Amino acid sequence: MFPCTPPGTGIYDEMLLQDGSVREHYAAYWKWLNQRPLEEMERKRREAELLFHRVGITFAVYGESRGTERLIPFDSLPRIIPAQEWSALEEGIRQRVLALNMFLHDIYHDQRIIREGRLPAEQVFGNAHYQPCMQDVNLPNDIYAQISGVDLIRDDSGNWFVLEDNLRTPSGVSYMIENRRMMMRLFPELFSTNPVAPVDHYPSLLLETLQQGSFVSHPNVVLLTPGRYNSAYFEHAFLAQQMGIELVEGADLFVKDGHVFMRTTAGPQRVDVIYRRIDDDYLDPLAFRQDSALGVPGLLSVYREGNVAIANAVGTGVADDKSIYPYVPDMIRFYLDEEPILHNVPTWQCRNPKELDHVLHHLPDLVVKEVHGAGGYGMLVGPASTAEQIAQFRERLKARPDNYIAQPTLSLSTCPIFTAAGIAPRHIDLRPFVLSGRDIRMVPGGLTRVAMQQGSLVVNSSQGGGTKDTWVLEEPSC
Amino acid sequence: MRLTIEHRTEYRYEQEVAHSTQYLRLTPKSSAQQRVLSWDLDMPEQASRSTDAFGNVLHVLTLDRPHDSISITARGEVDISDVLLESEEQRLSPLVFQRFTPITRADQEIKDFAARFSGQRSVSQMAALSAALIEKMPYTPGSTIVTSTAAEAFHAGSGVCQDHAHVFLSCCRVLGIPARYVSGYLCTDDSNHVASHAWAEVWLDGVWQTVDVTNQVITPSHHLKLAVGLDYLDACPVRGVRYGGGIESMHAFALVERSEVPAEQ
Numbered sequence: 001m002f003p004c005t006p007p008g009t010g011i012y013d014e015m016l017l018q019d020g021s022v023r024e025h026y027a028a029y030w031k032w033l034n035q036r037p038l039e040e041m042e043r044k045r046r047e048a049e050l051l052f053h054r055v056g057i058t059f060a061v062y063g064e065s066r067g068t069e070r071l072i073p074f075d076s077l078p079r080i081i082p083a084q085e086w087s088a089l090e091e092g093i094r095q096r097v098l099a100l101n102m103f104l105h106d107i108y109h110d111q112r113i114i115r116e117g118r119l120p121a122e123q124v125f126g127n128a129h130y131q132p133c134m135q136d137v138n139l140p141n142d143i144y145a146q147i148s149g150v151d152l153i154r155d156d157s158g159n160w161f162v163l164e165d166n167l168r169t170p171s172g173v174s175y176m177i178e179n180r181r182m183m184m185r186l187f188p189e190l191f192s193t194n195p196v197a198p199v200d201h202y203p204s205l206l207l208e209t210l211q212q213g214s215f216v217s218h219p220n221v222v223l224l225t226p227g228r229y230n231s232a233y234f235e236h237a238f239l240a241q242q243m244g245i246e247l248v249e250g251a252d253l254f255v256k257d258g259h260v261f262m263r264t265t266a267g268p269q270r271v272d273v274i275y276r277r278i279d280d281d282y283l284d285p286l287a288f289r290q291d292s293a294l295g296v297p298g299l300l301s302v303y304r305e306g307n308v309a310i311a312n313a314v315g316t317g318v319a320d321d322k323s324i325y326p327y328v329p330d331m332i333r334f335y336l337d338e339e340p341i342l343h344n345v346p347t348w349q350c351r352n353p354k355e356l357d358h359v360l361h362h363l364p365d366l367v368v369k370e371v372h373g374a375g376g377y378g379m380l381v382g383p384a385s386t387a388e389q390i391a392q393f394r395e396r397l398k399a400r401p402d403n404y405i406a407q408p409t410l411s412l413s414t415c416p417i418f419t420a421a422g423i424a425p426r427h428i429d430l431r432p433f434v435l436s437g438r439d440i441r442m443v444p445g446g447l448t449r450v451a452m453q454q455g456s457l458v459v460n461s462s463q464g465g466g467t468k469d470t471w472v473l474e475e476p477s478c
Numbered sequence: 479m480r481l482t483i484e485h486r487t488e489y490r491y492e493q494e495v496a497h498s499t500q501y502l503r504l505t506p507k508s509s510a511q512q513r514v515l516s517w518d519l520d521m522p523e524q525a526s527r528s529t530d531a532f533g534n535v536l537h538v539l540t541l542d543r544p545h546d547s548i549s550i551t552a553r554g555e556v557d558i559s560d561v562l563l564e565s566e567e568q569r570l571s572p573l574v575f576q577r578f579t580p581i582t583r584a585d586q587e588i589k590d591f592a593a594r595f596s597g598q599r600s601v602s603q604m605a606a607l608s609a610a611l612i613e614k615m616p617y618t619p620g621s622t623i624v625t626s627t628a629a630e631a632f633h634a635g636s637g638v639c640q641d642h643a644h645v646f647l648s649c650c651r652v653l654g655i656p657a658r659y660v661s662g663y664l665c666t667d668d669s670n671h672v673a674s675h676a677w678a679e680v681w682l683d684g685v686w687q688t689v690d691v692t693n694q695v696i697t698p699s700h701h702l703k704l705a706v707g708l709d710y711l712d713a714c715p716v717r718g719v720r721y722g723g724g725i726e727s728m729h730a731f732a733l734v735e736r737s738e739v740p741a742e743q
Contacts, residue, residue: 111571125573132708133531135570251721255499256540258526285719286501287531290711297499297719301528301538 002033003422007414012158013425014079014415025082025473028194033077041076041418044186048074051182073466074179075417076186079428079448083197086444086472089152089160089432092341093442095332097148097434100165100319102335104144108134108315118334119327127324128372129317131280133287137304140213141438144313147206148434149173149446152342154413161345161410163429165328167312167320169277172447172461173433174235177202177242179447179469195474197444202433203242205441210243210273212437214309219272222246222262224253226278226294231462236277245275255298260308273309274299280314322405323349323371345410351402359406360397363390366406368397381457383409412457415468417450427451429459430470444472480515481665481702485552485674485732487716491723494544498720500525503661503705503713504552505535510559512702517554532658532712533568534705546723550716555737556702558665572681574708575656581709582648585629592649599655601687601696604680607649608691611642617692624710639676640710642691646678647709656681658706661713664693665700665734673732676710677701702734 006020007013015026022030052071081089106112107124114121124130149170151163180199184191210221225236227249240247252263253271261268276283282292287300302308318324326347329340348355350368359366368380380393397404414425432446448468449459459465485504502525508514519525522545525537541548578584584592591614595607618636626634628648631641643659650657657680664675677690677698688698695701707713720726 121571121573122576125571126576128577130574131531132570132574135531254497254540254542255538256542257524258528258538286499286717290717298501298538298540301501301526301530301536304530305528 002036003038004416005419005422005424007425010156011411011425012154012156012413014413014428015077016416016425025080029078029080029190032190032193038422042420044076045418048076048182048186051185052178072175072461073450073452073464074182075426075450075452075466075468076183077416077418077423078183078469078471079415079430080471080473081445083473083475088341090442090444092160093150093152093432093434094440095336095338095341096150096162096165096328097145097436097440099332099335100148100167100328101142101144101436103331104167104313104316104319105139105142106335107318108144109136113331113334116334118330119324123323123327124318127318127321129280129315129321131315131318133300133304134313134315138306139313140215140309141436143213143436145316145319146209146213146311146313146436148436149431150434152430152432153345153410156411158413160342162328162342163345164322164325165320166431167316168279169312170431170433171232171235171277172431172449172467173202173206174238175467176433176443176445176447176470178238179467183469194471197472197474199443199445202443203239205435205443206239206275207243207245209435209437209441210275210309210311213311214273215306216272219309220262220270221273221275222248222253222271224248224250224274224276224278224296226282230277232277239275250278250293250295253296253299255296255302258302258305258307260296260299260302271308273311275311280317283310283314321371322347322369323351325405345407348406350397350404350406353401355406356397356401359404360394363394363397365409367409368393368404368406371403371405381409384455384457409457412451412459415448415450417452417466417468424454426454427457427459428468444474445470479558479665479699480737481556481558481663482735482737483552483554483556483663483673483702483733485663485715486730487550488729488731489548489718490727490729491546491720491725493722493724494546495541495720495723496544497722498541498545498548498718500539500548500550500716500718501530502537502539502550502716503530503534504537504550504715506554506556506662506702506704507533507535509703511698512559513557515555515557517552517556520549520551520553522548522550530705530712532570532705532707534707534713548718552715558699558702560699572656575658575681576651576654577708578648578651579709579711580627581711582628582644582651584648584652585633588629588632588645588648589652591632592652595649596653599653599682601682604650604682604687604689605696608646608689608694608696611646611649611691612694615641615645617642639690639692643676643678644709646689646691650678650680658686659709659713660688660701660703661705661707661710661715662701662703663732663734664690665702665736673734674715674730675701676713679706 145167149166223240260271282294284299285292332340350356370378412427416423448470450466525539530536621636628644631637679686705713
């Protein structure tokens with residue numbers, strides 16, 4: 001048998017049961033793996049690393065020495081989701097993203113959810129990500145988040161929870177695609193014996209979604225990147241190339257006569273849709289941060305007139321903010337008159353004195369996050385912190401309680417990875433990518449992120465996390 | 479009262495500018511307080527007109543050929559009524575104006591000062607805040623620069639209308655009262671006085687109430703409003719970005735005069 005470290009007790013493992021036997025949907029893979037010597041898998045691991053270096057998949061890490069680029073660790077043991085489980089998840093994700101887009105349309109128009117008392121007004125209008133410039137701006141199909149990344153985790157019983165909704169510029173989809181390509185290259189035989197649902201058509205779905213987000217019929221679409229020093233620059237270049245559209249920086253675009261133009265060697269060319277991978281704050285130095293050299297002066301005025309589409313829309317950040325997250329299940333009830341299919345992680349809002357009190361008394365057991373934070377920065381993982389770290393965080397929390405929320409430390413499910421000594425369990429999450437145009441479309445699965453250190457719960461690539469290929473097994477056709 | 483306005487803004491650049499884009503908020507809107515009779519903008523090229531987030535008239539001027547100066551002149555005639563309160567169809571929630579911006583962020587000094595005016599939310603309380611503020615930071619041209627923040631000006635203990643408005647907004651926001659920046663013109667009897675002006679409006683009892691800290695006025699009768707926003711950057715008459723040009727010199731000239739109003743028929 002392939003050398004194997006069993007899953008930890010009280011933790012849900014995607015592949016193995018507590019008694020060491022394998023879950024049914026992993027049976028075929030497990031059989032295949034047990035015919036492989038450990039050395040072969042180690043050789044494949046080195047081959048994958050070499051290939052990724054050649055493709056150039058890297059990730060710049062903030063806080064390390066300037067210009068550091070690092071390979072995101074890739075693990076070749078797939079995370080497998082059975083078809084039935086996926087279809088239930090997919091239904092839940094669609095429901096959630098639909099409600100979130102309806103929420104954004106509502107708060108930027110009639111604000112029904114506030115007038116009917118379901119959400120405190122100051123939670124929305126006092127939020128720095130609520131953009132006054134979006135009031136009464138009409139968008140094609142009333143869609144604000146064309147591209148969403150919904151982060152999902154499972155607890156020790158295997159129940160799914162939404163950890164956060166990413167509605168600004170979610171990244172990682174290039175790894176989903178490249179991981180699959182790598183797996184097909186390393187282990188082609190696996191794909192003839194396992195009915196793995198394809199993901200390679202994501203770029204064409206994305207392009208269709210972006211085109212549907214325009215008021216014109218044959219729109220010129222570009223991808224706006226902050227440039228090569230951005231941590232996700234590889235992904236920007238990758239997606240532009242896959243979609244066959246121009247990759248541009250702010251200085252390549254300008255505004256004139258109420259439209260946006262791209263400078264080309266053949267003269268100015270009109271731009272109809274901008275898939276932007278820069279934050280709201282940097283889009284237009286005349287409307288937002290004036291020190292931004294990344295954006296396009298005048299862009300907001302063209303956007304408000306409906307003469308250019310921006311994906312995702314300006315102002316989506318108010319809906320994926322951690323202070324709004326606790327209200328999402330009720331949004332689903334309010335806008336869709338349905339019960340939420342996917343659950344939220346229980347959340348304490350530290351701005352409420354009672355909830356703050358609870359959090360302060362249970363810090364060693366909780367995860368505390370900044371309300372506007374992302375990428376795993378500025379958070380406390382109680383059980384993994386020293387008494388000193390907790391004491392320091394307590395002071396920060398007391399100084400600005402409204403800046404924090406807290407959640408129980410969920411164990412997160414594990415999935416084995418390959419190590420030098422055989423396979424061993426590591427914690428994972430799942431980020432499916434959701435495309436909202438005239439309808440909602442997804443490719444099966446998404447990006448599985450892995451905390452590569454034993455016992456670690458932090459899966460963010462900015463914090464040293466790795467990735468895996470994610471398989472949704474289609475029902476075998478009879 | 480009828481006002482005639484001429485407002486010229488000139489930019490000169492040491493070197494040629496390759497490309498520039500300006501947001502112009504140089505066109506007043508008619509409202510209960512003011513009726514615009516005529517208004518024209520003279521610019522080097524045609525600008526596209528739209529409305530911004532706060533309902534202001536916005537012109538976007540792009541010059542995409544080399545230039546070493548830009549001259550913009552606004553001219554018009556406006557009737558100012560003695561209606562005290564501004565009527566406005568604004569769908570944007572006033573709560574948005576409770577938000578701090580980088581310029582209006584309150585430091586501990588401002589927080590402590592504002593705390594003296596907590597309690598009742600009334601026009602008289604706002605007038606008291608305004609009076610205490612002008613005493614704390616007297617009108618002193620040249621004591622601050624255009625990019626000074628509320629905290630910097632308050633700490634310096636002096637400022638111009640822009641600083642007065644910013645500190646006032648900062649205090650209101652500390653107190654949880656929505657308040658907004660107003661850019662416009664003031665007609666004064668002293669013709670040497672700079673006619674471009676800035677003041678504040680606070681949201682009290684469902685209306686925007688004027689507070690002009692610099693002139694200690696809460697009943698505007700000589701104020702012509704151009705634009706409103708969270709702070710100077712949202713409402714300033716000209717805001718631009720340019721590529722190239724080197725050192726810039728700016729000259730603004732604004733003249734506001736009372737003109738004869740024909741007797742009512």
